[in-house]
Amino acid sequence: MKLFKHTWLALTLCIGSSSLWADEVQVAVASNFSKPLETLATAFKAKSGHELKISAGATGKLYAQIENGAPFEVFLSADSKTPKKLVDAQLAVADSQFTYALGKLVLWSSTKDSIDAQGEVLKKNEFKHLAIANPKTAPYGAAALEVLEHLGLTKTLEAKLVQGENISQTYDFVSTGNADLGFVAWSQVEKDGVLKDGSVWQVPEDLYTPIQQDAVLLTKGKDNTAAKALLDFLKTPEAQKLITDAGYGLPKAN
Amino acid sequence: MILSSEDWIAIALTLKLASLTTLVLLLIATPLAWHLAHTERWWKAPLNALVALPLVLPPTVLGFYLLVVLGPKGWVGQLMQQFGLNTLPFSFSGLLVASVLYSLPFVVQPIQAVFSNFDKRLLEAAMTLRASPLDAFFTIILPLSKHGFLTAIVLGFAHTVGEFGVVLMIGGNITGETRVISVQLYNHVEAMNYQAAHSLAALLVLFSFSVLLGLYYLNRGK
Numbered sequence: 001m002k003l004f005k006h007t008w009l010a011l012t013l014c015i016g017s018s019s020l021w022a023d024e025v026q027v028a029v030a031s032n033f034s035k036p037l038e039t040l041a042t043a044f045k046a047k048s049g050h051e052l053k054i055s056a057g058a059t060g061k062l063y064a065q066i067e068n069g070a071p072f073e074v075f076l077s078a079d080s081k082t083p084k085k086l087v088d089a090q091l092a093v094a095d096s097q098f099t100y101a102l103g104k105l106v107l108w109s110s111t112k113d114s115i116d117a118q119g120e121v122l123k124k125n126e127f128k129h130l131a132i133a134n135p136k137t138a139p140y141g142a143a144a145l146e147v148l149e150h151l152g153l154t155k156t157l158e159a160k161l162v163q164g165e166n167i168s169q170t171y172d173f174v175s176t177g178n179a180d181l182g183f184v185a186w187s188q189v190e191k192d193g194v195l196k197d198g199s200v201w202q203v204p205e206d207l208y209t210p211i212q213q214d215a216v217l218l219t220k221g222k223d224n225t226a227a228k229a230l231l232d233f234l235k236t237p238e239a240q241k242l243i244t245d246a247g248y249g250l251p252k253a254n
Numbered sequence: 255m256i257l258s259s260e261d262w263i264a265i266a267l268t269l270k271l272a273s274l275t276t277l278v279l280l281l282i283a284t285p286l287a288w289h290l291a292h293t294e295r296w297w298k299a300p301l302n303a304l305v306a307l308p309l310v311l312p313p314t315v316l317g318f319y320l321l322v323v324l325g326p327k328g329w330v331g332q333l334m335q336q337f338g339l340n341t342l343p344f345s346f347s348g349l350l351v352a353s354v355l356y357s358l359p360f361v362v363q364p365i366q367a368v369f370s371n372f373d374k375r376l377l378e379a380a381m382t383l384r385a386s387p388l389d390a391f392f393t394i395i396l397p398l399s400k401h402g403f404l405t406a407i408v409l410g411f412a413h414t415v416g417e418f419g420v421v422l423m424i425g426g427n428i429t430g431e432t433r434v435i436s437v438q439l440y441n442h443v444e445a446m447n448y449q450a451a452h453s454l455a456a457l458l459v460l461f462s463f464s465v466l467l468g469l470y471y472l473n474r475g476k
Binding site for chain 1: 321322325326327328331340341343344422423424426427428440441443444445446
């Protein structure tokens with residue numbers, strides 16, 4: 001009888017701490033969005049009381065982890081392909097996918113005046129290294145290649161390209177001056193809508209496919225109300241303001 | 255085993271890097287090991303610690319400092335530019351410098367171990383027979399320290415082949431210049447080409463196992 005009582009107690013505790021009354025969400029986030037997510041987490045907690053446990057990493061790496069049973073409940077990807085793949089593999093809830101932010105690509109240098117507002121610097125070709133994120137794995141890298149392709153500069157600049165493993169490392173290459181300039185995310189180099197330092201070219205959006213960053217509810221979180229609340233929260237004007245403040249665009253309302 | 259032409263380029267590059275690194279390391283490590291084995295000065299302990307540092311430091315630490323120090327804003331980078339030289343990150347020479355630092359303890363320590371046990375009276379005997387220092391090195395020290403040198407060569411070479419973190423930090427992923435096997439493998443994994451990754455990974459496992467097996471057989475016959 002005593003044993004039964006303990007089991008019952010343990011069971012109640014388990015239920016109490018997981019699905020039904022859960023107030024914790026395990027979030028996997030693409031590294032480019034990890035800082036904004038921290039701000040969002042604070043706002044989300046103030047509003048709902050739910051707490052986020054954040055793991056940041058490259059989208060592809062997080063995908064591999066989710067595929068292999070990582071305990072994430074919500075996934076904020078750097079692209080729209082990977083969430084789609086997760087849905088197809090039944091690792092994510094089918095109709096939960098939506099675009100929470102649009103990445104903005106910029107050409108950036110850590111020195112003042114070395115980049116003009118029209119990006120002519122690329123055609124002048126007087127630099128030694130141009131850093132991009134690995135186009136095979138990082139959406140910002142793929143977008144950077146598209147820009148070069150559009151400008152007809154792929155051939156001329158190919159030998160000057162150096163690749164960062166992800167967009168953060170690409171930023172490091174440029175900020176340490178090892179690469180004269182590089183394609184990075186606007187969110188990395190701005191504060192409150194203004195360039196922090198160096199010089200920048202805001203790449204026109206018709207030069208690359210929009211970098212849609214999609215969120216998705218993972219199968220592991222489908223019974224977690226807090227996880228669903230987080231996804232709903234990301235669509236509120238309050239959250240969207242924080243997202244644009246962090247240097248991202250928003251998808252046009254459809 | 256399906257290896258693409260890019261895989262083969264990475265393999266060739268890795269072998270070139272590992273051979274050159276081992277060669278440079280032998281030139282540096284031999285006098286260094288001799289000194290460490292026989293000096294009793296105050297710097298012995300700090301120097302030993304310095305040499306062993308890459309054993310315990312995460313490669314990312316070394317990579318980060320190299321990126322900062324060797325870059326155009328770092329003091330080494332600025333010095334090199336003043337002499338009209340190219341800065342080292344994103345180049346093969348940069349990887350070579352990084353590998354030499356990274357694999358240093360793997361070459362110094364085995365040589366140092368045999369040098370410590372070396373009977374110096376043999377050298378004195380050679381000197382009395384009017385052998386030049388170079389003569390003495392090649393005819394006495396080297397043959398007697400053969401095992402230490404072989405271990406050093408094998409470990410230095412193999413460790414450079416397995417290098418990853420440092421290259422990732424300062425390499426820039428350039429085909430034929432800085433994209434070594436480990437980085438190529440990582441690219442495959444990141445791009446979710448698991449089949450291609452398997453081929454390279456299996457090759458590395460096979461290589462490492464054979465190297466270590468060879469080393470154990472070698473040292474058994476001591």
